[in-house]
Amino acid sequence: MGNEREVRATPAPDAVDARLGARLAELRAERGWSLGELAERSGVSRSTLSRAERAEVSPTAALLNRLCHVYGRTMSQLLSEVESGPAPLVRAAEQTVWEDRACGFVRRSVSPPHAGLRGELVEGRLAAGADIAYDRPPVPGLEQHIWVLDGTLEVTAGDVVHRVGTGDCLRLRVWGPTRFRCPGAEDTRYVLAVVLP
Template identity: 75%
Template sequence: MRSDDDPDPVDTRLGARLAGLRAGQGWSLGELAERSGVSRSTLSRAERAEISPTASLLNRLCAVYGRTMSQLLSEVEAAPEPVVRTADQPVWRDRASGFTRRSVSPPHSGLRGELVEGHLTAGADLAYDRPPVAGLEQHIWILEGALDVTAGETEHHLRAGDCLRMRVWGPTRFRCAAPGGVRYLLAVVRP
């Protein structure tokens, strides 16, 4: 049994993968800090699994490395099977923001699309300063609750049953507008 002081195994594998990606580029922590806009100390702590990275932090790193978040998270999981049972779908939590992400169909190197189930708690507010991959296509289908999505200067108010399709070129923001939280399906298609 893991105590609260022990690093989460996924965070440990994720930290090692982040360190490996940086080393593969031949970058120092300082160089990665300049490219990502994340402090060297935060990057170092994430690589050593001293902190659990937030969705915003991972998004910045994905942008630098040209990956989607699902691709990065799948790299710390086992190779995907053709059928992934609910109990085996990787779940990642950003406790600081109230965001839970389930990789419904883990990405495969030969495929461009993936499905993600997202949950945001009431009042959660996620802001991404850039897409992980420029021109990423996203379809957001609200299953329960309500979500406000801002892409660039355009704000969309989505309720249960609504679906938004967009190409992501700049900043985005996801705000939970429902008192009971929101659950949505996100289809991501790489350009």
């Protein structure tokens, strides 16, 4: 089963975590799956899934990626489903920011949220030394454009390692495991454009 380090304990759930937990429970219920069935499909323990659905813990990026894969949606789609109604314009101060403190990752949903998105923009920030490994894409064949604004980002797709520096842009289709690593002494900031197949 999944690694218990995929979640971090929080003293009280914040509003986003509470809505996210409720949405995860809804998605499981819509499919008629028990926690055990979801655990088998995702590789995450039943207790971790239960705690995430009750917002007793804040899920990590790796955990959300596993659940997105099972539910056939991107992380942005999932996060947009816990926001209020779609708007054509979202101001910088209103953009959803989600943080995985355990691995030093901050994710800002730049595109106005909408459950029917085919393309979207995300700003990512990785702390120096941060390393995030995804064991599978949320949607097989997902197209990603990664444009580094500051710093250096090491992106591994399958067995190929790409070192992407400031101003560089990497385009790839994701079919298997990926890894995002900030190898330098400085934080890395990048734009991720995601396009559904």
